[in-house]
Amino acid sequence: MRRTRERLEVIEYRPGEDRLVYRNNDNEAEGRSHGDLLCGNCGEVVLSNWSKEEAQTHFVMHDQRVVIQCLACKAYNLLAAPSEKVEQNIVLNRA
Numbered sequence: 541m542r543r544t545r546e547r548l549e550v551i552e553y554r555p556g557e558d559r560l561v562y563r564n565n566d567n568e569a570e571g572r573s574h575g576d577l578l579c580g581n582c583g584e585v586v587l588s589n590w591s592k593e594e595a596q597t598h599f600v601m602h603d604q605r606v607v608i609q610c611l612a613c614k615a616y617n618l619l620a621a622p623s624e625k626v627e628q629n630i631v632l633n634r635a
């Protein structure tokens with residue numbers, strides 16, 4: 541069967557704001573797509589057995605971006621955009 545290959549979007553990872561997931565046997569086994577997700581930078585496979593649409597649906601979080609790092613070039617790729625963009629109220633507490 542022919543496998544589809546989709547390139548992810550490379551983004552700048554924001555520690556503490558974005559959710560980082562790792563490539564492992566569990567999440568590759570969970571995927572049902574006959575396809576691979578490729579690093580948007582170098583084209584290496586970052587996750588097997590997933591389509592972009594499927595990854596978006598499965599990994600989506602309410603207000604965090606879900607990011608996966610390419611093991612080859614270390615680029616961060618967007619796996620799922622937030623389901624809802626939330627306005628953040630930043631409160632600065634000053635003593």
Ligand SMILES: [Zn+2]
Nearest residue numbers: 579582610613
């Ligand atoms: Zn890469």
